[in-house]
Amino acid sequence: MIRLLLVLSLLPVSALARSTAPELLCAQYPDSPLCIGGQAACTTCHALSGPPSRNPFGQQIREQLSLGGVFEDEIEDALRAVELLDADGDGADNLAEILGGTQPGFDSAVEPECAEQAVFDNPWYSVGVYDPVFAFKRVTLDFCGRSPRYDEAKEFEALGPQGRTDALHAQLDACLQSPYWRSVLTEMGVGVVRPNGPATDINVLGNWAWDVRLFRYAMSGDRDAADLLRAQYLVVEEPPGTGRLAAIDEPRDVNEAYAQPLAREDRYGLVTTRYSLAMNVMFAPMPRTLVAHVYRELLGLDIAKSQGLFGVDELDGEYPWDSPRDVDSLGVWQEGCAACHATLDPMAYPWARYNGIDLDGDTTGTMIPDRAADILPEVDGTLFGEPIAGPAEWIEAAVASDAFPQRIVTLLWERVMRRAPYSCESDEFEALWRGFADDRNAERTLHRLIDADAYGVP
Amino acid sequence: MLAGMGAGAVGVGAGGLTMRARAGVDGPKYLIVIGCFGGASMLDCFLPVDVNEALTHEQRGTVISYPTVQPSGSNIRCVDRNRPRQFLEAHAADSVVLSTLSSSVNHNVAQARSINGRDVFAGRTLMEAVASVHGAGLPLPNVNMGRGGYAQPGTDARLDPRFRAEVVTNPVTFALATSGHKGLLPVGSEPAFDPAVRAAMIERTRALRDGTLEEMSPFGQTFANSRLRRKLLGNRAGVERRTEELDLVQKLLFVDDFGGFLPLDDFGLSGSAEVDRVLDAFPGARPTSTSGIADERLDAQAALAYLLLRTGSSSAVTLTEPGTDGFLAFDQSHGNHRQAQRTHWDRVLRVASRLIGLLQTAEYEDANGPTGTSMWDRSMIVFATEFGRDKWDLGGGFGTGHHLNNGLLVCSPLLRGNRSLGVPDPNNGFACGFDPIDGTPTPFDDVPAGEDPLFSDPRQPPSEEAVFGTLLHALDIEYDGQEVIGTMLKRTI
Amino acid sequence: MRWLPLLLLLAGCQLLPVPGAPTPTPYEPPVLDLGPPTAVKADLRLKRWRQVSLDLEGALELPGDSICNELGLFPCTTLNAAAIGGISIDNGLFRPIDDTIPVTAGPAIERMVLYACTERRALDEAGDPAVFTVSSGESLTAGEGEAQIATLYQRMLARDPLPEEVAATLGLHAGIVADGGDNHDWAWMVCFALGTTTEALLF
DSSP: OOEEOOOOSOOOOTTSOOTTHHHHHHHHSTTOGGGTTSSOOGGGTBOTTOTTSBOHHHHHHHHHSOTTSOHHHHHHHHHHHTTTSOTTOSSSOHHHHHHHTSOTTSOOOOOGGGSOOOOOOOSSSOTTSOOHHHHHHHHIIIIISSOOOHHHHHHHHTSOHHHHHHHHHHHHHHHTTSHHHHHHHHHHHHHHHOOOSOSOSSSTTTOTHHHHHHHHHHTSTTOOTTHHHHOOSEEEESSTTSOOEEEESSOSSHHHHHHSOSOGGGOOGGGSSHHHHHHHTTTOSSOHHHHHHHHHHTTOOOGGGTOSOOOOOTTTTSSSSOOOOOTTOSSTTSHHHHHHHHHHHHHHGGGTTBOOOOSSSSOTTSBOTTTTTTTOSOOOEEETTEEEOSHHHHHHHHHHSSHHHHHHHHHHHHHHHSSOOOGGGHHHHHHHHHHHHHHOOHHHHHHHHHHSHHHHOO | OOOSSSSSOOSOBTTBOOEEEOTTSSOOOEEEEEEOTTTOOGGGTTSOOBTTTOOEETTTEEEOOBOEEOOTTOSSOEESSHHHHHHHHHHGGGEEEEEEEOSOOSHHHHHHHHHHGGGTTTTOOHHHHHHHHHOTTOSSSEEEOOOGGGGOOOOOTTSOGGGSOEEOSOTTTGGGGGSSSTTSSOOOSSGGGSHHHHHHHHHHHHHHIIIIIHHHSHHHHHTTTOHHHHHHHHHHHTHHHHHHHTTHHHHTOOOOOGGGTSOTGGGTOOOOTTHHHHHHHOGGGSBOSTTOOBSSHHHHHHHHHHHHHHTTOOSEEEEEOOOTTSSOGGGGGGTOHHHHHHHHHHHHHHHHHHHHHHHHTSEEEETTEEEEEESGGGEEEEEOOSOEEOOEEOSSSOOOOEESEEEEEEEOTTBOOSEEESOBOTTTOOBOEEOTTTOOEEOOTTSOTTOOOOTTOTTSOOOHHHHHHHHHHHTTEEETTOEEOGGGBSSOO | OTTHHHHHHHTOOOOOOOTTSOOOOOOOOOOOOOOSOOOSSOOOOBOOHHHHHHHHHHHHTOOGGGSOEETTTEEHHHHTGGGGTOOBTTTTBOSOOOSSOOTTHHHHHHHHHHHHHHHHHHHHHHSSOSSOOOOSSSOOOHHHHHHHHHHHHHHHHSSOOOHHHHHHHHHHHHHHHHHTOOHHHHHHHHHHHHHTSHHHHBO
């Protein structure tokens, strides 16, 4: 049925779900895996693009709410009323999906790859169980970029079980030094940095090669991947043209100083490179795009998809919704904007002293002590709903969060496996990111990955 | 009936979506999306404030304005500059300009929403929707030469993979990848270098590979269940054969030999029969270096877009303005607003006008042969952009940031053309909304001069969902919960 | 569906003895060759362009820059990279396309393999053959053919061919000659075939 558009607006209809919805759903179903962290994602009820568009489950809820009613008063009954419906038509009712941790608004049929292997007698592959020979080919291709040669394969097949395990890990170690893996890390870095423009130090928007090098460096060797957020050093190619990387504390010449002008004590990894500040802060007093980018690319939380929302009401109930102060008078206190900006703005305050582009002077990518002080006398803010006094605390809170290891392991997993984990792999995936949370080393994580059934079962 | 973004205005019915399409009643429809990357401001083109009316505010500056003109025969006003004027003189009859309200000031997010209607149709993009209705049976139903959010695929897991976008990074050489062998080796007298003999040998070899070796191999026997393997084999048996049988490697090649720089003859290639016509329209489409990249990338995209539609290969194609710098395009407005807007509007209008010209002079043929109608008669060009720009002129070479209030240009004989919907307010630069039935503007009458209307003001223009639904409706695609701006359509609903 | 006959057999009837009749021979169902069990998980991935290129370099002993060139000018490894798991910064393609197989991926890979096999063939015909050892002419002995097939299987797929694979591949020879080719053309086509099997491209 086509609906003629008669009223063109963001109607302030009171039956709209608000930012209290995630907490209220979790108050009703506290044991739901969807409620890790105390609140569900907005995509539990909304489309992937975020409110106001709803997914089928959200629409079922909507049909239970009265126009003009108070959402908080009606939501509990509305949720109960739809428990036995199957919004996404995947065969599991809404309650089962909520309690099971799958999304009631999206079809979550079990993947065919998760079906059980009942017969195993294949003469060439160890189907249904971990197959070291199969894994050896994968390790060599995934990390060296090539298949094992005929003699190499024969040699591996001749090994006993422990020999095969040792050889697998030795192969991984060797391949992690290969030019191919370097190119993979470079591509992964590009995926995180999302560069625009030419790779040149001269162009104020162009010198993203530094960022990609830092990414490669922090994700290789025995380094702590938290350097992606914390690093105060810079990364250069040494010797030039070899692909080998080295960390330096300070620029070594006037060109490098132009490329990375920020004082060492003010540097925070990929957040504060010259490219990051120039591209993501640009001319704006409020560095919203900067923090949104870091939130998405390094913590895996996309505010545009209503992920990671921890709204702060800075106007103390002036409006019926959580609202930011709107320090730069862009109107972000308005209801349609505040849904995201109540999280985004306080998250951005701590970074307000970092300058973006300066076309008239030489302060591009530097710290200016009174930058934006007229609208932000203090730079304390919040992250994950908790108060943050400045950039250092912001970074430490980010590193200490579950979001950081989940994101980094997701990056590695999706690069190697070419997909998100299947439902039957969720335990292995969780073990991987929790392991990474302990040691924060990418290469050790990859060693654990290649031992997983997800990796080695044909 | 109450509708709008608040009161249950969604595209999802309980229990799922249904889609109906009228494809086939009068043949397919073609969609061309030109991603005006960076924020193409309608205030600087087809919804301008006249310089004699713009408010000057003590703190805010002067509302961005221009000398404006309404070309003869056009109901649409424009800035008084050659390119916009010429565009309206040629194409006003098929053009609709409407005010719009974006929902994000983030480039990537807003670009994606401009083509996916904020996920209102199960997460499908305009292009995926068109391909799934009008592209069945075509080898490359949906081709995307775009960038950023304009190249972002939709999120509907139920979309048939055939209608996902085929990403093209180099329009000049794309044609070569539609054949597994043609044009790869220089022509010679030995069997391997005789194109006909080689083709026969390859055909025979492929039959052995796909019909026998695949079934015999331990790998093939063990991994018969693999979804990816089945997909790869299915492509070989289906669409890859098709692209070769249709000889797209030649039909989509829009470059000529240019005096031996590209040795097409040496490799047994001759290119499209329309190469002269296409290169006349888009001279910048030629590569001028061994990189294989066109001198003017937007020209190359438009050249390939025309050939994809003309050869019946595609039903939806996406271009994206790379800009004079290759990446910022309209976003150069941060540095110098007027110059960036002028330069890039002129670029996209030039290319679009040439593309319309080619489509207008290309006869549409159906299964029965020539129809006496043109390709353009059933095409639509959407000048998608992510958002507008700030509304105030601060003097000098001022720069502007991103702004939700803007407008959209759509050209198509399928719309009720020569309309301008919404009016720019000289007191604040916002374009007001309009009555969706009769197009009457809904001005911000009581907003004090120099102040901005709230984004929640009901007189604001329509957002992504309604625009998306309307464009698809004009292209004969309907779905449950579809919002349609009736005044844009030729047919009554 | 392979298992259906077995299930039907298992559910099949058992002969009942007739009083006074000779003791019947118990029914023994014939042994069916249903083939090896397939992998249920079967979660494979397609080589990216760089992996295809590196494997061709190693298998055919070719330098990286001679794997594939379009019109003798453009390296097709990078030209078609986006279709085969590459990225393109200029086009804002920051992550590989992993959730679908582009239409042009298959042809692009075939072009790479065909070109590389052609390069190797040219080198072998001009000097000491490293890969294509078969003699020139149109007649091929079984031993020579089997040796060539074994070489190509070992190089392209890192294994020995099954006997039936040898027979099938030898059987291609007659058709290639009928098309106008010779022994070298046959071996070249075997290179192309093996290099583009799903076994060569998926892992």
